[in-house]
Amino acid sequence: METMPGDILMPRDITLDRVRNIGVMAHIDAGKTTITERVLLFTGRIHRAGEVHHGTAAMDFSPEEQAMGITINAAATTTHWAVREGARAGQRHQINVIDTPGHVDFTMEVERSLRVLDGAVAVFDAARGVEPQTETVWRQADRYGVARIAFVNKVDKPGADLAMCLDSMRRRLGARPVAVQLPLDAGVIDLVRDRAVTYDDESGRTFTVSEVPASQREAATRAREQLIEACAECDPSLTDAYLAGGSGAITADDIERALRKATIEGRLVPVLCGSALKNRGIQMLLDAIVLYLPSPQDLPAVEGTHPDTGAALVRPPRDDAPVCALAFKVVSDRAQGTLTFVRVYAGTLRPGMTLLDTRRGRTERVGRLVQVHADERTALAEAPAGSIAAVLGWRDVRTGTTLCAVDQPMVLAGLNIPEPMVEVALEARTAGDSDRMTTGLARLAHEDPSLHVSTDPESGQTLLKGMGELHLEIVVERLRREHRAEVRVGEPRVAYRETVRGAGEATYRHVRQEGGTGQFAHVALSVEPGARGSGLVFTDDTVGGVIPQGYIPAIEKGVRGAMERGVATGHPMVDVRVRLLDGSFHKVDSSGPAFEIAGSRAFQEAAKAAGVVGLEPVMSVEVTVPEDFVGEGLASVQSRRGTVRDLRALGPLRVIDAAVPLARLFGYVTELRSRTQGRGSAVMAFSHYDET
Ligand SMILES: Nc1nc2c(ncn2[C@@H]2O[C@H](COP(=O)(O)OP(=O)(O)OP(=O)(O)O)[C@@H](O)[C@H]2O)c(=O)[nH]1
Numbered sequence: 001m002e003t004m005p006g007d008i009l010m011p012r013d014i015t016l017d018r019v020r021n022i023g024v025m026a027h028i029d030a031g032k033t034t035i036t037e038r039v040l041l042f043t044g045r046i047h048r049a050g051e052v053h054h055g056t057a058a059m060d061f062s063p064e065e066q067a068m069g070i071t072i073n074a075a076a077t078t079t080h081w082a083v084r085e086g087a088r089a090g091q092r093h094q095i096n097v098i099d100t101p102g103h104v105d106f107t108m109e110v111e112r113s114l115r116v117l118d119g120a121v122a123v124f125d126a127a128r129g130v131e132p133q134t135e136t137v138w139r140q141a142d143r144y145g146v147a148r149i150a151f152v153n154k155v156d157k158p159g160a161d162l163a164m165c166l167d168s169m170r171r172r173l174g175a176r177p178v179a180v181q182l183p184l185d186a187g188v189i190d191l192v193r194d195r196a197v198t199y200d201d202e203s204g205r206t207f208t209v210s211e212v213p214a215s216q217r218e219a220a221t222r223a224r225e226q227l228i229e230a231c232a233e234c235d236p237s238l239t240d241a242y243l244a245g246g247s248g249a250i251t252a253d254d255i256e257r258a259l260r261k262a263t264i265e266g267r268l269v270p271v272l273c274g275s276a277l278k279n280r281g282i283q284m285l286l287d288a289i290v291l292y293l294p295s296p297q298d299l300p301a302v303e304g305t306h307p308d309t310g311a312a313l314v315r316p317p318r319d320d321a322p323v324c325a326l327a328f329k330v331v332s333d334r335a336q337g338t339l340t341f342v343r344v345y346a347g348t349l350r351p352g353m354t355l356l357d358t359r360r361g362r363t364e365r366v367g368r369l370v371q372v373h374a375d376e377r378t379a380l381a382e383a384p385a386g387s388i389a390a391v392l393g394w395r396d397v398r399t400g401t402t403l404c405a406v407d408q409p410m411v412l413a414g415l416n417i418p419e420p421m422v423e424v425a426l427e428a429r430t431a432g433d434s435d436r437m438t439t440g441l442a443r444l445a446h447e448d449p450s451l452h453v454s455t456d457p458e459s460g461q462t463l464l465k466g467m468g469e470l471h472l473e474i475v476v477e478r479l480r481r482e483h484r485a486e487v488r489v490g491e492p493r494v495a496y497r498e499t500v501r502g503a504g505e506a507t508y509r510h511v512r513q514e515g516g517t518g519q520f521a522h523v524a525l526s527v528e529p530g531a532r533g534s535g536l537v538f539t540d541d542t543v544g545g546v547i548p549q550g551y552i553p554a555i556e557k558g559v560r561g562a563m564e565r566g567v568a569t570g571h572p573m574v575d576v577r578v579r580l581l582d583g584s585f586h587k588v589d590s591s592g593p594a595f596e597i598a599g600s601r602a603f604q605e606a607a608k609a610a611g612v613v614g615l616e617p618v619m620s621v622e623v624t625v626p627e628d629f630v631g632e633g634l635a636s637v638q639s640r641r642g643t644v645r646d647l648r649a650l651g652p653l654r655v656i657d658a659a660v661p662l663a664r665l666f667g668y669v670t671e672l673r674s675r676t677q678g679r680g681s682a683v684m685a686f687s688h689y690d691e692t
Pocket residue numbers: 026027028029030031032033034035051052053069070071072100101102103153154155156157274275276277278
């Protein structure tokens with residue numbers, strides 16, 4: 001659905017300090033989509049909240065999401081909110097929200113969202129606290145410096161425990177959480193304003209403010225002291241007032257100001273609580289998004305480099321600056337064409353404008369510009385600095401590409417692409433299916449950089465690599481539904497890789513003399529292990545121009561190609577540092593291709609000298625079983641080469657934290673259920689690569 005002119009949004013009707021670009025992130029099932037749905041409801045963006053478990057949530061709009069009741073794609077929306085009291089009372093703020101998936105297989109969606117967002121709401125299940133994928137998304141947010149507030153959801157559930165949640169955030173995330181609310185039966189205690197907020201009915205639309213009930217007075221006073229102390233510690237301007245007059249000398253506005261600063265600096269995480277399903281706590285969550293999370297203006301000017309010179313550049317988030325935007329998501333739809341989501345860091349995007357695609361060195365025209373709400377689009381006259389918008393019709397712009405003013409080029413850091421961990425072989429049913437499979441896969445891989453398509457050199461089969469079984473299943477389903485390609489799918493296998501164990505050196509001379517033309521390239525290089533996840537780090541340490549600069553990229557290309565093919569196990573090699581040490585060239589016979597061959601061969605020999613080891617993904621698995629089934633739970637982990645790291649009680653349940661190789665996890669959940677009469681459950685997240 002698309003609303004056309006007439007609805008064109010007015011340019012910059014909201015100043016930059018009133019914009020919030022936020023994500024909702026958590027472990028699977030914490031309630032992110034339910035919260036986002038309520039946010040839309042209480043801000044008047046939608047008039048009836050859909051439920052995830054009925055397949056009617058606006059944000060989970062794809063047929064696969066509706067059928068499975070989980071989020072697969074990061075979905076964007078925009079809404080508005082004004083806080084009712086305090087220093088910002090009555091100011092209309094624009095909140096751009098991205099609801100992210102929690103399932104480990106869709107970690108790419110979280111990665112790309114956090115890359116462009118300024119703040120996030122981290123959601124916790126009140127009865128579970130930090131879960132394995134919470135740790136992953138928390139680290140992703142750390143990596144991109146995204147400020148966070150926490151929402152402890154599902155306080156209506158038996159076993160809900162705010163103190164346990166705070167404690168697990170401290171222990172497992174190394175975070176510094178500070179409660180700004182305590183749960184009540186039908187509402188919360190607002191610690192900032194020291195009062196109770198109780199909802200009038202189930203709809204959650206209206207609530208009554210009253211004194212903190214006597215039974216909670218002591219707990220509320222203690223929690224409020226802790227909140228004020230935490231604020232005073234982070235804000236020197238409050239410290240003096242606090243030391244002189246105690247907490248009585250600190251006003252609600254003081255607390256809000258100090259908390260905002262501490263949250264933006266990443267020193268504190270304000271913690272709210274509520275129940276999205278029961279419509280509790282959403283208005284105060286919206287207030288907290290406005291009050292504590294940063295606007296684009298609160299962040300440092302965006303940093304990048306000049307594409308040709310590599311010189312460092314910064315650009316302020318101003319509407320009149322030269323445009324600089326990052327493409328972070330591509331969605332292709334057969335009916336509607338390609339939609340490219342961009343975060344505008346500087347300048348103003350307008351339809352008709354020509355921008356430079358810094359990856360391809362080509363220009364792209366901005367055709368139609370839209371604001372996206374789930375699967376609806378509204379035409380935009382412009383997208384100013386700090387906004388998130390989408391461009392229709394770019395076919396070749398890839399995720400992670402910087403688009404900028406043609407005469408003021410600037411490249412931003414791209415995004416981290418997770419390594420695929422599982423692969424399957426695909427076989428098209430008919431020749432027609434084969435063609436449709438090829439085009440379909442190309443489109444799907446263009447949307448999703450965590451999906452890799454290749455051809456097995458031996459069998460000629462199409463290999464599909466991705467983050468997990470579910471990820472690949474969804475791709476096959478979309479091939480069938482969107483691209484009408486029927487395929488047979490092989491058994492899932494782990495995508496192994498290799499790396500070097502130690503350091504090694506090698507020299508290779510590539511010399512050919514055939515007829516009149518010769519080939520000459522001579523390369524000496526060293527390899528050593530690199531940090532996990534670093535891929536290839538290549539440096540040129542040669543001196544005195546022994547190899548002309550123009551041949552260095554060819555050597556690196558040769559090394560990269562050899563890594564992709566693998567040196568010893570046939571699996572791709574990762575995480576090595578390569579230094580080019582020495583070499584020589586011939587004025588006539590040397591060429592790029594000759595140096596590429598020499599680079600590749602020298603690398604293979606150096607890697608063999610260093611010692612090659614296989615690597616396999618290991619997952620953190622959290623197994624939850626009733627107390628009587630602890631033995632079965634432990635046995636299920638041990639029988640799959642797992643290591644138990646921790647065993648703890650969670651009310652009447654026992655939680656086993658284990659590390660288990662992914663290769664041994666296919667079919668695990670089904671086995672666990674049958675061993676525990678259906679009462680055990682397991683969730684997992686990527687942990688690390690281990691030697692095979
Ligand atoms: N009891 C209770 N259940 C809730 C609450 N919020 C959400 N749920 C339920 O929890 C389930 C998961 O909710 P979702 O909103 O889909 O969770 P999510 O975090 O978006 O999950 P993914 O996107 O798949 O990672 C649904 O059945 C919700 O109805 C709550 O406050 N209390």
